[in-house]
Amino acid sequence: MGCSDRKDSTIQLAPEVLPWLTSGAPILVGFSGGRDSTALLLLLAQLPNCHPIACHVHHGIRKCTADDDARFTELLAHRLRIPYVIEYMDVPRIAQQCKISLETAARQARQECFANWSRQWPGSVVALAHHLDDQAETILFRLCRGCSRISGMKPVDHWPGNLTVLRPLLYTTRHTITQWLRQRQEPWQEDETNTDVSIPRNAIRQEILPRLHAAMQRDISPILARSARLNDEQARALDQALDLLQLEDPQGRLFLPKIYSMPAELQKAALFRFLRGKHIPELSEQIIQQVQEILPPNQPSKTTLPGGFIASRKERRLTIIPPKDD
Numbered sequence: 001m002g003c004s005d006r007k008d009s010t011i012q013l014a015p016e017v018l019p020w021l022t023s024g025a026p027i028l029v030g031f032s033g034g035r036d037s038t039a040l041l042l043l044l045a046q047l048p049n050c051h052p053i054a055c056h057v058h059h060g061i062r063k064c065t066a067d068d069d070a071r072f073t074e075l076l077a078h079r080l081r082i083p084y085v086i087e088y089m090d091v092p093r094i095a096q097q098c099k100i101s102l103e104t105a106a107r108q109a110r111q112e113c114f115a116n117w118s119r120q121w122p123g124s125v126v127a128l129a130h131h132l133d134d135q136a137e138t139i140l141f142r143l144c145r146g147c148s149r150i151s152g153m154k155p156v157d158h159w160p161g162n163l164t165v166l167r168p169l170l171y172t173t174r175h176t177i178t179q180w181l182r183q184r185q186e187p188w189q190e191d192e193t194n195t196d197v198s199i200p201r202n203a204i205r206q207e208i209l210p211r212l213h214a215a216m217q218r219d220i221s222p223i224l225a226r227s228a229r230l231n232d233e234q235a236r237a238l239d240q241a242l243d244l245l246q247l248e249d250p251q252g253r254l255f256l257p258k259i260y261s262m263p264a265e266l267q268k269a270a271l272f273r274f275l276r277g278k279h280i281p282e283l284s285e286q287i288i289q290q291v292q293e294i295l296p297p298n299q300p301s302k303t304t305l306p307g308g309f310i311a312s313r314k315e316r317r318l319t320i321i322p323p324k325d326d
Contacts, residue, residue: 009179026124033189036129136221152228254318
């Protein structure tokens, strides 16, 4: 991949993540072999006092090309003299058993892998290669699914099990990453499924966002990201207010008498916060309404949620029962 641009592209890592990256802790880098994660691994490999570990998940979806991805990631890690780990997962089976989408199953599989790797490297944190265009796609995707808030990804986040997740490229565009790699003549792997516009996220990336850019005559990705950030500030303020109400008991169950006394809008906000804290996947307004329907004492007391979770009302408490392990 040659480069015809004279101006050298630079990538500025998100300032919020720099203290984590240079703390000396092991950095578990999600490395698919694609453009974005390749750039991230190369950047972290040259960052002083940063100790990246290339972590590759073989999802068992694209057999032949996925094998090529695995070989590419191992070779690059070896060239950079970076520790390399790979885990093989059967994502289609997970999706079928849990009755969730392939994308959600793949995300859960990756989180499981990183949880296992974090135990192998105590004190480690995760670094993922999401960038500014991914942020815009995520915001639009969540809005189209009826999520109750304009929300995007955070540069510093947390997964179940108190695992810290960093997104160093979150303020960098896809174009900048592409130019940066081309100028260094660094190859990457292409995922052929990214061009399949029958997949909603791909349609947003390939068709919807370009049309919005053209219609507004500007790059709207930073605008969407700013809207999500402002909404997140308001959401944190609401969370702090709900904290003061002490809605959960010591066992982490929602105390329903307090919920019953709330205005409808505040009740939905409290349920959203509770379900989010229990890591319910694909959380949307429809899911919140589904849980609201079991709250009255004269209604059925249980409902099944995405990911195999069960919401159960008992003794004036709302409990979330996690999915059973196979």
